[in-house]
Amino acid sequence: MLLPETESQLIDIVKSGEPLALCGHGTKSGWGRVFEGKPVSLKKFSGIIDYTPAELVMTVGAGTPLSQVERALEDAGQHLAFEPVDLGPVYGRPLDEQTIGGVIATNLSGPRRPFAGAARDFFLGFKGVNGSGEAIKAGAKVVKNVTGYDLPKLIAGSFGTLIAMTEVTLKVVPAPEASVALILESVEISKATRLFIAALGSSIEPTGAAYLPDQQRLFFRLEGSGPSVAYRLKALQALVGEGEVLEGAAARQIWQNLRNINHVLTPKPTLLWSLSVPSAGFGEGLMSLLDKLDGAKAQVDWGGGRVWLAHSLTDFAAAVRAIHSYLKGHGHATLLLAPDDLRRAENVFAPEVPIALLRKIRAAFDPGLVFNRGRLHPDL
Amino acid sequence: MLMPPPDRAALEAAPEFAAALRAALGADNVIADQRAMRPYESDGLTAYRQVPLVVALPRSTAEVSAALKIAHRFGIKVVPRGAGTSLSGGALPLADGLLLGLGKLNRILDIDLANRCAVVQPGVPNLAISHAVANEGFYYAPDPSSQIACSIGGNVAENSGGVHCLKYGLTTNNLLGLEVVLMDGEIIRLGGKHLDSGLYDLMGLFTGSEGLLGVVTEVTVKLLKKPEKARALLAGFASSESAGAAVAAIIGAGIIPAGMEMMDKPAIHAAEDFVHAGYPLDAEALLIVELDGPEVEVDDLISRVSTIATSHGATGLRVSQSEEERLLIWAGRKAAFPAVGRISPDYYCMDGTIPRSRLPEVLHRMNALSVLHGLRVANVFHAGDGNLHPLILYDANKPGELESAEAFGADILKLCVEVGGVLTGEHGVGVEKRDLMSTMFNDADLNQQLRVKCAFDAGNLLNPGKVFPTLHRCAELGAMHVRGGKLPYPDLPRF
Numbered sequence: 052m053l054l055p056e057t058e059s060q061l062i063d064i065v066k067s068g069e070p071l072a073l074c075g076h077g078t079k080s081g082w083g084r085v086f087e088g089k090p091v092s093l094k095k096f097s098g099i100i101d102y103t104p105a106e107l108v109m110t111v112g113a114g115t116p117l118s119q120v121e122r123a124l125e126d127a128g129q130h131l132a133f134e135p136v137d138l139g140p141v142y143g144r145p146l147d148e149q150t151i152g153g154v155i156a157t158n159l160s161g162p163r164r165p166f167a168g169a170a171r172d173f174f175l176g177f178k179g180v181n182g183s184g185e186a187i188k189a190g191a192k193v194v195k196n197v198t199g200y201d202l203p204k205l206i207a208g209s210f211g212t213l214i215a216m217t218e219v220t221l222k223v224v225p226a227p228e229a230s231v232a233l234i235l236e237s238v239e240i241s242k243a244t245r246l247f248i249a250a251l252g253s254s255i256e257p258t259g260a261a262y263l264p265d266q267q268r269l270f271f272r273l274e275g276s277g278p279s280v281a282y283r284l285k286a287l288q289a290l291v292g293e294g295e296v297l298e299g300a301a302a303r304q305i306w307q308n309l310r311n312i313n314h315v316l317t318p319k320p321t322l323l324w325s326l327s328v329p330s331a332g333f334g335e336g337l338m339s340l341l342d343k344l345d346g347a348k349a350q351v352d353w354g355g356g357r358v359w360l361a362h363s364l365t366d367f368a369a370a371v372r373a374i375h376s377y378l379k380g381h382g383h384a385t386l387l388l389a390p391d392d393l394r395r396a397e398n399v400f401a402p403e404v405p406i407a408l409l410r411k412i413r414a415a416f417d418p419g420l421v422f423n424r425g426r427l428h429p430d431l
Numbered sequence: 432m433l434m435p436p437p438d439r440a441a442l443e444a445a446p447e448f449a450a451a452l453r454a455a456l457g458a459d460n461v462i463a464d465q466r467a468m469r470p471y472e473s474d475g476l477t478a479y480r481q482v483p484l485v486v487a488l489p490r491s492t493a494e495v496s497a498a499l500k501i502a503h504r505f506g507i508k509v510v511p512r513g514a515g516t517s518l519s520g521g522a523l524p525l526a527d528g529l530l531l532g533l534g535k536l537n538r539i540l541d542i543d544l545a546n547r548c549a550v551v552q553p554g555v556p557n558l559a560i561s562h563a564v565a566n567e568g569f570y571y572a573p574d575p576s577s578q579i580a581c582s583i584g585g586n587v588a589e590n591s592g593g594v595h596c597l598k599y600g601l602t603t604n605n606l607l608g609l610e611v612v613l614m615d616g617e618i619i620r621l622g623g624k625h626l627d628s629g630l631y632d633l634m635g636l637f638t639g640s641e642g643l644l645g646v647v648t649e650v651t652v653k654l655l656k657k658p659e660k661a662r663a664l665l666a667g668f669a670s671s672e673s674a675g676a677a678v679a680a681i682i683g684a685g686i687i688p689a690g691m692e693m694m695d696k697p698a699i700h701a702a703e704d705f706v707h708a709g710y711p712l713d714a715e716a717l718l719i720v721e722l723d724g725p726e727v728e729v730d731d732l733i734s735r736v737s738t739i740a741t742s743h744g745a746t747g748l749r750v751s752q753s754e755e756e757r758l759l760i761w762a763g764r765k766a767a768f769p770a771v772g773r774i775s776p777d778y779y780c781m782d783g784t785i786p787r788s789r790l791p792e793v794l795h796r797m798n799a800l801s802v803l804h805g806l807r808v809a810n811v812f813h814a815g816d817g818n819l820h821p822l823i824l825y826d827a828n829k830p831g832e833l834e835s836a837e838a839f840g841a842d843i844l845k846l847c848v849e850v851g852g853v854l855t856g857e858h859g860v861g862v863e864k865r866d867l868m869s870t871m872f873n874d875a876d877l878n879q880q881l882r883v884k885c886a887f888d889a890g891n892l893l894n895p896g897k898v899f900p901t902l903h904r905c906a907e908l909g910a911m912h913v914r915g916g917k918l919p920y921p922d923l924p925r926f
Contacts (some may be wrong), residue, residue: 105679105819106786113594128685171625172604173637185875189497189830193784195816195856197590197639198864199879199898201603204635208627225685248545253569254656254725279728286725329624356626381627402630404619408886414630415882427630 056095056219058178058186058202064091065215066184070424073211075114075150079141079157083210085394089213093152099123101192106173108192109223111302113152120151120221130226133170133265134161136313141323141388146311158208161310162259162272165330165353168225171207179206180217182417192220205412208309211423212431227258227274228360230399231284232302235269235294238262243269244334246291251289251330260354261309264337272306272372310378312359320361322389324374328382330355336377343373367393382421396429406430434481434862434896436652437527441484441507445567448505449528455497460535464484471530475577475864478779480835483510483524488532492610492618492648492701495531499646502529509893511586511642513553516577518780519861521589521897529675531646533584539563540649540758546624546789547654548607553584553647560652563606569654572599575857576765584647584682590639592708592857594690594764596894597815598657600724600859603638604921609652611637613644614888626650636883641859642894644887661689663760665692666745671695672791674716678742679787680813681720681736688736690721691815695794698809698822699763705770708763711747718745718814719764721757741752768822775824776809783847784856785914787817796846797821799869804839806832818856819847845870860898868900 055061062072072088074080094114101110104127111120117135124130135154153159157175160169176190189202206214238246243262245267250257259272271287273280288294297305308314313321333355341347346347346363362370374384386399402409408426413420413431425431441448447462462468473480480733483673489495503510508528515522524530536552539560543549543659544567549560561570574593575581581591586602587609600607610620611633621634637644668674681688694702694710703710710717718740722732733750740748751757763770766856772780785793794810799809807824809861821843825836831913844854844864848871854864868877877899884891885905895902 103786103788105683106788108786158632160627165626168604169634171627172600180903181879185879187879188876189870189879191853191871192782193786193852193856194819195592195596195601195784195813196853197601197857197859198590198853198855199860199868199877200644201590201635201639202880202883203882204603204632204638207634207635208629213631220899224687225682228685252544252547252569254659256656256724275724276728278731279725282727283724305742313585321860327625329543329546329629331543344782352625383624383628384525385629400592400630403628404633408619409631412633412883412887415886416879 054095055090055091055092055093058180060360061187061215061217062178062184063207063229064182065182065421068419068421069423070097073215073422075153076116076138076144076148077152078144078149079229082138082157083394083426083428084399086393086423088132088423089182091215093215094150100218104129107194107223108220110192110218110220111151113179113219114150115328117149117151125226128226129223131165131168131173131221132175132224134163134310135159135170136161140316140385141309142320151219154206155219156211158207162261162306162352165356166256166258171204173222174203174207174219175222176220177206177214177216178202179214179216181214182421187214190220191346196224209425210411212427213422215422224322229277229280230272230279230299230302230306232297233271233273233284233287233294234269235292238265238267238269238332240338242330244355246342249290250287253353255287255290257287259306259309262351263314264341264349264351270305272302272307288360309350309352312350315348315359315361319363320346320348323358323387323388324359326358326382326384327380328356330357332381332426333358340373340377344370364390367397400427402428433435433466433903434525436882438573441527443506445484445508445903448501448507450696451501451505452487452498455501456487456489456494460488460490460494471515471524471532473550474512475518476861477726479523479862481524482528483530484527486530486532488533488535492612495612495646495648496616497517497620498531499528499612499614503615503890506890506892508895510894511588511646513582513588514556514580515580517585517589517859517861518782519761519855519859519863521861522753523862525586525881525896531618532918533582533605533646536648541626544569544654548624549654550649550651551583552649553587554582557581557583557586565912570657571652572605573602574653576768580601583652585648587647587650588640588642589637589859594692594813598687598689599690603635605653606634606650607649607653609634609647610649611618611647614890614893622651630795632693632868638652641898643863643898644893650673654888660729661721661723661725662729664720664733664740665710665749666718666740667711667747668716668718668743668745669714671716671794674718674791675787675814677718677745680739680743683734683817684739685786686732688720688734688815690719691721691810693717693814694764694767697807697813698767701770701774701809702763702767705773706763706766708764709749713888714746719760730733731786735878742871764811771809771824772824776828779823779825779840781821781823781840781853782818782855782858783844784816784818785847785850785852788815789850793819793846795851797843800839800842804835806835806839815857816854816856841867856863865898866900869899878903878908
């Protein structure tokens with residue numbers, strides 16, 4: 052494992068031209084296809100470089116542990132609104148190990164995503180090294196900027212195939228003062244769909260809307276100033292039902308469990324998918340999809356917009372067919388966890404544009420395919 | 432403003448090129464007559480004008496694709512245009528280029544309230560989307576000041592903002608899907624009614640790319656439910672320092688207002704004389720803070736913001752008691768540009784962003800620059816996100832004043848970059864700030880961006896001369912797209 056500490060050390064490593072496997076703490080190394088490369092960790096680019104809470108901007112080393120970022124923000128009453136999922140346990144790693152660079156590189160967002168935005172929406176700028184060994188920066192350290200192409204958007208979710216990031220600048224926002232959870236029991240999936248549409252289409256502004264189909268439990272979250280949350284809770288209960296209300300730490304804990312997808316990880320699945328779908332249609336065909344897959348379990352988030360789907364392995368091709376028939380051409384499936392032989396043989400990501408175009412974009416940053424070659428696609 | 436010299440071959444091919452476009456799009460949708468092309472000669476940055484080679488007005492994605500294929504075959508440049516309200520010259524035509532107007536693609540294709548989104552064509556005006564869903568209580572959040580006229584396709588190209596983007600984000604944060612036609616006519620679809628499609632975020636890259644990477648032919652936008660209530664608070668301050676400190680304290684208290692605007696004394700006077708909104712004329716700085724949400728939340732936050740403002744020395748504090756009063760408070764701010772237009776024959780609007788804490792220093796040094804260049808300046812400021820709009824007052828009829836205004840503007844933008852900010856917060860680089868890009872980016876940074884351009888448009892045909900100070904052959908940049916041994920530009924000068 053190579054551990055560059057300075058930009059010039061990183062440039063030397065890149066210029067050697069050897070295929071590299073980039074990571075932070077490697078908590079999500081099991082995500083993507085199996086690929087070859089000399090391991091390089093960027094975890095030494097760690098620490099808070101610049102943080103003035105009133106500017107709503109934080110600049111940190113890309114290898115800074117997310118937990119350190121979150122602690123510093125909490126001390127100033129702020130947070131990362133996109134509340135990234137911690138996928139450590141999916142890959143047999145403990146919680147609280149991932150780096151901010153890893154979160155950005157995978158555009159990892161949690162339950163607040165449809166209401167506050169994704170990781171990419173809070174990623175303002177970066178410094179790093181491209182595949183030719185050039186130091187590159189893009190974006191800026193202010194929240195409003197349209198100078199030049201928005202390269203941070205392209206880098207977010209590129210899984211380290213375009214730039215080896217050393218520094219990231221994030222937009223940060225005040226953390227809500229109060230948080231409540233509303234839990235409804237015995238909600239059938241068709242009713243869950245209706246309640247999501249009603250609540251998300253209201254001015255009540257929930258910041259969390261999740262559903263566990265096998266338990267028929269529906270979860271909402273409301274956040275904000277005390278008086279606002281109390282008022283909106285009443286309005287929400289009038290709309291969807293009284294349910295059970297949790298406040299403060301209990302509310303935060305239940306949403307922390309939902310954020311970290313504990314439900315679909317117990318028992319530990321063999322395969323795990325993240326399906327992104329038009330939220331109003333998530334219920335159509337989901338129960339029959341679960342029936343078709345062995346040991347299947349689902350957790351619905353984003354008011355229906357994301358379905359975490361876990362199952363055990365029997366016939367992979369049949370599983371893919373079942374998932375595609377559920378998506379009906381509207382949406383997107385990403386395979387997060389699978390046995391290595393599948394991660395060698397199959398595509399874990401489904402590109403939305405021809406791979407030739409993605410190759411050209413990749414070549415604009417990394418013409419020699421030095422970074423994470425084959426992780427996203429055999430030809431990328 | 433130097434543009435690349437016109438390509439003689441393109442000028443000579445114009446009749447044949449126009450005929451090919453007419454055959455594909457129909458004669459009614461192609462204009463080649465000099466006088467009839469006049470309305471397209473400039474956008475919102477009227478200091479620069481150029482009649483294009485030909486104008487094409489496609490009516491469908493297929494026609495956009497056909498027009499681009501023809502231009503690609505002829506090797507003729509293309510400038511896409513929405514409603515032509517850009518303030519940075521993004522839609523400034525080229526003498527040797529096709530002007531591709533998207534105005535006829537003006538239909539709302541689908542309103543899907545269950546999924547809280549609308550699918551629209553690029554020529555639909557920004558405000559028309561909100562109007563179409565207003566009866567159901569929904570709206571589209573980004574609200575550039577030109578929203579009555581500016582098109583959603585142009586908003587995507589420029590990543591437009593507005594006074595409410597502090598809370599609700601820029602265009603890029605409010606999109607779900609795009610259909611884009613690339614320079615060779617290839618049609619790609621990105622996103623849809625779902626979120627975060629995985630692999631490279633091309634939708635994020637296209638948004639704000641100023642028409643250099645592709646032509647947007649369909650947009651899926653996020654719709655939001657209208658907040659129950661909105662109230663505005665108006666406060667005067669004896670200095671920009673105290674107003675700035677109040678802004679920092681509001682955010683420090685964990686409050687993100689829907690909008691937070693500051694104006695300096697010259698802007699206050701111009702706006703008050705024009706609109707009579709009741710602005711305090713003795714104040715050095717004025718703050719407008721809007722809070723929205725449920726009534727109980729708005730009332731709570733208004734009282735907290737009032738306390739903060741008062742403790743920072745606010746005078747003449749006023750809170751809107753009715754929707755009419757709220758709109759009146761905003762009317763002065765929204766009319767600030769035309770108001771300044773009344774006190775000066777011409778004005779030049781800048782758009783830098785700075786770290787908010789540097790505002791007093793920047794205003795102080797801007798006053799010194801005002802003396803140096805011999806031109807007055809009025810400032811309106813999106814105080815919440817640090818986006819500054821200095822309006823430089825000049826008279827284009829006085830010899831040399833336009834040049835002085837441009838030099839003054841460039842100095843202001845360099846100052847923004849020097850204190851850690853950027854050249855443009857929401858208006859785009861266009862032709863206007865093109866030659867300043869190197870104050871923010873070094874050669875390696877700029878070449879990286881140019882290589883991205885090469886991935887989509889190796890011939891450099893789509894909106895060349897905008898955003899980047901120099902044209903390079905893609906081969907020079909290391910991304911080899913040389914076909915048949917021929918380079919797209921045999922001898923490209925720097926400009």
